[in-house]
Amino acid sequence: MTTNDLHDSPPPGASRGAWRAVFSLTLGVFSLVMAEFLPASLLTPMANSLAISEGQAGQAVTVTAVVALISGLLVASVTQRLDRRHVLLAFSLLMIAANLLVAYSPDLILLLAGRVLLGVALGGFWALSAATVMRLVSEHDVPRALSILFAGVPIATISAAALGSYLGELVGWRNVFLLTTAISVLTLIFQYATLPRMTPERPSPLGTLVSVMKRPGMMVGIVAVLLVFCGHFTFFTYVRPFLEGVSHMGINALSSTLLAFGVANFFGTLAAGYLLERSLRMTLLLMPLIMGSLGWLLATLGGFSTGTDALMVALWGFAFGAVPVAWSTWITRVVPDEAESGGGLIVASIQLAIALGAAAGGVVFGIGGVLTVCATAGTMLLAGAALVVAGVRTQSVDTAFEACDAERSACS
Known part of the structure; x- marks a missing residue:
C-alpha cells in the first residue's frame, strides 16, 4: 500500500480545503496543550479555592499524562470502525466537557474527572x-503539514505559562478555564466545517500494536524516541533551577530566557518542515546531536556568562522544536499502512519519557546537582543520536524493496 492509497478522495481541487483542515487540527493542538498545562500556572489559586494541597492540585497534570498514554495506545483499536472525522470531533467535545468540569469543580474528585476526560x-x-x-495532504507535503500542526504546541505552552498566570490573577482560575472552553468550542466549529469524511482504512485490533513493534527497526526507533524525549525532559524539568542557581538570573532575565526558549521552539517547529523535505535521517540525527552537545556545554561552561547560557537554552528550544515533527x-x-497504531506507540513513548525524564532528573539533581542533570540529559540525547545512526530505518521495508527493484531495473 502506498501513502497515496490512504486518501479517501484526493481530487486536485481539494488542496485548499485540505490545508484548512490541517489548520483546524493545529487549533486543536493549541487548545489541547493549553488545557493540559494550565494547572501548572494556576496551581496555587486552584489549591486554595478547592481547599487542597498544591501537591494534590499538581496531580491534575499527572493524571492527564497517564490517561493520555493509555488512550494513545488504545484509540486505534477501540475506534477501528468509526469515521475519523467523527472520532476527532468527539475528542473536541470531550475537551469542552473536560474544561467545563474543571471550571465548575467543587472538589478534587470532579477536578480529576475533568482531567481524565482531557487525557x-x-x-x-x-x-x-x-x-x-x-x-x-500529498506524501510530499506531509512534513510541512506536520510542522504546521506542531506549531500549536509552543504557542500553547507559552500561553498557558504566561497568559494563564496573568489572567488567573485578573479574573480567577475558573474563568481562565472557561476562556479555554470558548477556544475549544471554536476548535470544534472549525473542525466540523473543514474536516472531510475519513472512513477507517482497515480494522486495527489491539494485537496490531505488537505486530507493528515487531517490524524491522521499530524497536530501535522507539528506544531512540524514549532516549531523546527523556533527555529533553530531564533537562527541561530543571531548567529554572539551572538558570537561577548556576546562571544567577533574576526574575526578569529568567522570564526573558524562558520566553526566548518558547519563541525559538516555535521557529524550530516551522523549520522542521523545510529540513524534513530534504532529509528525514539528517533531522532525526542533527537535533538530538545539537541538544546533547548543548547539555554537556551547559554542564561544563554554564555560569560563565548569563548571555551565553540564555543563548544555549534558546538554541535547545529551537532544536527541540523539530524533534516531535x-x-x-x-x-x-x-x-x-499502520500509521494510527504507530502514532499510538509514539504517544505512549513520549508520555512515558516525560515521566521518566522528570523522575531521572529528580534523582540526579538530588545526587549531583543541576550541572549533573545537564550532563545526564546530554548523554541520553547523544545516545539517541547514536541509535539513529546505528539502526533507525527511515522508510518501510516494502518501500526499501521497491527502491532496490527500481535501481536494479534502471541498471539492467
Missing part, C-alpha cells in the same frame, strides 16, 4: 494526528 482526548488526538495528516514524520514513512 482521553489528548492521547487519542495525538495518536491519530500523523495518520490524519497523511490522508489530508521529525518522529511523527518517521512513523508515516516506516509504517504508512
Whole structure:
C-alpha cells in the first residue's frame, strides 16, 4: 500500500480545503496543550479555592499524562470502525466537557474527572494526528503539514505559562478555564466545517500494536524516541533551577530566557518542515546531536556568562522544536499502512519519557546537582543520536524493496 492509497478522495481541487483542515487540527493542538498545562500556572489559586494541597492540585497534570498514554495506545483499536472525522470531533467535545468540569469543580474528585476526560482526548488526538495528516495532504507535503500542526504546541505552552498566570490573577482560575472552553468550542466549529469524511482504512485490533513493534527497526526507533524525549525532559524539568542557581538570573532575565526558549521552539517547529523535505535521517540525527552537545556545554561552561547560557537554552528550544515533527514524520514513512497504531506507540513513548525524564532528573539533581542533570540529559540525547545512526530505518521495508527493484531495473 502506498501513502497515496490512504486518501479517501484526493481530487486536485481539494488542496485548499485540505490545508484548512490541517489548520483546524493545529487549533486543536493549541487548545489541547493549553488545557493540559494550565494547572501548572494556576496551581496555587486552584489549591486554595478547592481547599487542597498544591501537591494534590499538581496531580491534575499527572493524571492527564497517564490517561493520555493509555488512550494513545488504545484509540486505534477501540475506534477501528468509526469515521475519523467523527472520532476527532468527539475528542473536541470531550475537551469542552473536560474544561467545563474543571471550571465548575467543587472538589478534587470532579477536578480529576475533568482531567481524565482531557487525557482521553489528548492521547487519542495525538495518536491519530500523523495518520490524519497523511490522508489530508500529498506524501510530499506531509512534513510541512506536520510542522504546521506542531506549531500549536509552543504557542500553547507559552500561553498557558504566561497568559494563564496573568489572567488567573485578573479574573480567577475558573474563568481562565472557561476562556479555554470558548477556544475549544471554536476548535470544534472549525473542525466540523473543514474536516472531510475519513472512513477507517482497515480494522486495527489491539494485537496490531505488537505486530507493528515487531517490524524491522521499530524497536530501535522507539528506544531512540524514549532516549531523546527523556533527555529533553530531564533537562527541561530543571531548567529554572539551572538558570537561577548556576546562571544567577533574576526574575526578569529568567522570564526573558524562558520566553526566548518558547519563541525559538516555535521557529524550530516551522523549520522542521523545510529540513524534513530534504532529509528525514539528517533531522532525526542533527537535533538530538545539537541538544546533547548543548547539555554537556551547559554542564561544563554554564555560569560563565548569563548571555551565553540564555543563548544555549534558546538554541535547545529551537532544536527541540523539530524533534516531535521529525518522529511523527518517521512513523508515516516506516509504517504508512499502520500509521494510527504507530502514532499510538509514539504517544505512549513520549508520555512515558516525560515521566521518566522528570523522575531521572529528580534523582540526579538530588545526587549531583543541576550541572549533573545537564550532563545526564546530554548523554541520553547523544545516545539517541547514536541509535539513529546505528539502526533507525527511515522508510518501510516494502518501500526499501521497491527502491532496490527500481535501481536494479534502471541498471539492467
